Amino acid sequence: xxxxxxxxxxxxxxxxxxxxxxxxxxxxxxxxxxxxxxxxxxxxxxxxxxxxxxxxxxxxxxxxxxxxxxxxxxxxxxxxxxxxxxxxxxxxxxxxxxxxxxxxxxxxxxxxxxxxxxxxxxxxxxxxxxxxxxxxxxxxxxxxxxxxxxxxxxxxxxxxxxxxxxxxxxxxxxxxxxxxxxxxxxxxxxxxxxxxxxxxxxxxxxxxxxxxxxxxxxxxxxxxxxxxxxxxxxxxxxxxxxxxxxxxxxxxxxxxx
Numbered sequence: 001x002x003x004x005x006x007x008x009x010x011x012x013x014x015x016x017x018x019x020x021x022x023x024x025x026x027x028x029x030x031x032x033x034x035x036x037x038x039x040x041x042x043x044x045x046x047x048x049x050x051x052x053x054x055x056x057x058x059x060x061x062x063x064x065x066x067x068x069x070x071x072x073x074x075x076x077x078x079x080x081x082x083x084x085x086x087x088x089x090x091x092x093x094x095x096x097x098x099x100x101x102x103x104x105x106x107x108x109x110x111x112x113x114x115x116x117x118x119x120x121x122x123x124x125x126x127x128x129x130x131x132x133x134x135x136x137x138x139x140x141x142x143x144x145x146x147x148x149x150x151x152x153x154x155x156x157x158x159x160x161x162x163x164x165x166x167x168x169x170x171x172x173x174x175x176x177x178x179x180x181x182x183x184x185x186x187x188x189x190x191x192x193x194x195x196x197x198x199x200x201x202x203x204x205x206x207x208x209x210x211x212x213x214x215x216x217x218x219x220x221x222x223x224x225x226x227x228x229x230x231x232x233x234x235x236x237x238x239x240x241x242x243x244x245x246x247x248x249x250x251x252x253x254x255x256x257x
Contacts, residue, residue, distance in 0.1 A: 034221065041225040048226055054214065056206055058226075062234050065196050065207040072128040073192045076135030080188070081181055083136075084143025089173070094144075105137040109191075110198040117202060127199035134195040135188040142187070146180025147173060182246040189242055193235045208234070 019038045026032035036044075048058035056064070087094045087101075109130045116126035154172050200209030211227030214220075 036222045036225060040222055041229060044222050044226045045229050048230075053211060053223065053226075054205065058230060061206060061208050061211060062230060065200070065209065066234070066238075068124065068127050068199065068207065069131055069192050069196050072132040073135050073189065075128075076132045076188065076192075077139055077185055080136045080139030080184065081143050084140040084181075084184075085147055085173075085177070087140070088144045088147025088177075089169075101137060101140060104133075105141070107133075109134045109195045113198065113202065122203040126202050127204075130199045131192045131195050134191040138188040138191060139181070139184040142180045142184030143177060146177035149180065150176045179246075182242075186239065186242050186246070189238060190235065193231070193238065197231065 022038050026035055026037040045058070048061075050057065053061070083097065083101075087097050112130060112133060113126075116129045120126040120129055150173050159168070196207065197209035197212060200207045201213055204210045204213070208227050208230045211230065212224050215223030215227060
């Protein structure tokens, strides 16, 4: 607990120093001509919870973006885990699927925007598609690596003792793979939340990504910074929640503590 409190204190101190540098830079350099100071941005962020930007208040913009992210994130997580387990457990599936995974994984989601519009139009489907891509490959590969990290000696010993495939999976493979799955879920969560800005560039009228795009259209730098702050704080919150869940479900590991 003492170590945790020290980490929190250092984190708060680091943020305070950053805000002081930002404030000084906007007040005493030419940066202030193109960028608002942190006091203005924080005040605008708090005001947005009361005074709507567009048709919604800040809390609704955040909730809309979270909904857009969590639906394809859930599908990407489930499918990524299944594909990763199948590739890691069956060599034939590994040989067939891995070339596609390695080929499409380096392509950033934003590069798929033109095709997503052609395939799914300007509605929610194109946004879901981009966020799904941001999640699926990361989760599939980390799950695959988790299955491959299983000690072969344990597997052979269990088979010699008469264990069936389902018993091997639940008793050996799954406990070893779960920390890898959560690692992939955490990385994919950050990627999905970052992709929301690109996703909401596709004809959107709400959401935190829209705050940035609409602010850019009218040259409102304060609104742009308010949108960035909303993305940063919401991302920090959901990542903290994910770490808390992981620390409970993976108590035998040091990750997440």
